[in-house]
Amino acid sequence: MKAFIATCAALVASVLIGLPAMANEGVKLDRAPISPTDAASLQAGARTFVNYCLNCHSAGLVRYNSLKAIGLTEAQIKENLLFTGQKVGDMMNVAARAREQREWFGNAPPDLSVEARTRGVDWLYTYLRGFYRDPNTATGWNNRVFPNVAMPHAMWSLQGVAEGHTETVRIEGEEHHELVIGAAHGGSMNSVQYDQTVADLVNFMGWMAEPHAIERHNLGYLVLIVLSILILLTYLLKASYWKDVH
Ligand code: HEC
Numbered sequence: 001m002k003a004f005i006a007t008c009a010a011l012v013a014s015v016l017i018g019l020p021a022m023a024n025e026g027v028k029l030d031r032a033p034i035s036p037t038d039a040a041s042l043q044a045g046a047r048t049f050v051n052y053c054l055n056c057h058s059a060g061l062v063r064y065n066s067l068k069a070i071g072l073t074e075a076q077i078k079e080n081l082l083f084t085g086q087k088v089g090d091m092m093n094v095a096a097r098a099r100e101q102r103e104w105f106g107n108a109p110p111d112l113s114v115e116a117r118t119r120g121v122d123w124l125y126t127y128l129r130g131f132y133r134d135p136n137t138a139t140g141w142n143n144r145v146f147p148n149v150a151m152p153h154a155m156w157s158l159q160g161v162a163e164g165h166t167e168t169v170r171i172e173g174e175e176h177h178e179l180v181i182g183a184a185h186g187g188s189m190n191s192v193q194y195d196q197t198v199a200d201l202v203n204f205m206g207w208m209a210e211p212h213a214i215e216r217h218n219l220g221y222l223v224l225i226v227l228s229i230l231i232l233l234t235y236l237l238k239a240s241y242w243k244d245v246h
Pocket of ligand 1: 048049052053054055056057105107108109110112115118119124127128148149150151152154155
């Protein structure tokens, strides 16, 4: 029994300590400059997601026609977002199969439906801007928040290529290895445009993970207003009941 309790305690402790560690692995995350109510940003993000991510990853919990909620019409979804042979009622799935992908990359690309809830939007924003060239990996790419990731830089044609190398620095007599990443060059976007593209994409991934977040917030306010009115009415009722007692 004691051993069982000790195992449970160790498990809970490792989850509590492990989760935040997994979330950023010691790298300082950049805050994602997103605004979840900005329909134009969500739509731009959806386009980037379909064009640059969906060929490897799926978003199996999301149907194309649910994108109407971010202001797209059925015609726009059909014209801009569907791959050949897909219907607007379909889930956002990929053609490539998981087993083949595992063979290509060594790891299967996970489903991204709720990724923004798993990792957080800041992690995603930093990760998608954190790829650099590394000749020592299988894909030739590495990432500053996800060391040795099996994913190649999917948007390198937009951001360009950044070179990275490790420098050894001495801090208070101790040697530290520091990753130094240069500015990206050769992409079709400048760094401001690329950051904006990633922010829109992450905004969309946040929406995808929690499509009803905004409605839920608004509903919360409505509930508070109704409750306040009820409290006021209850108070007035009480006052009227007790009026003659005193
Ligand atoms: C060429 C295929 C490919 C494309 C395109 C691609 N990915 Fe990936 N992605 C992968 C693979 C493979 C992994 C698994 C990496 C690993 O576990 O080492 C991965 C992992 C990830 C992860 C980390 C998952 C986790 O929590 O462990 C995120 C986030 C992600 N991809 C987002 C994206 C986004 C956003 C796009 C579009 C801009 C994209 N990917 C495009 C192949 C791809």
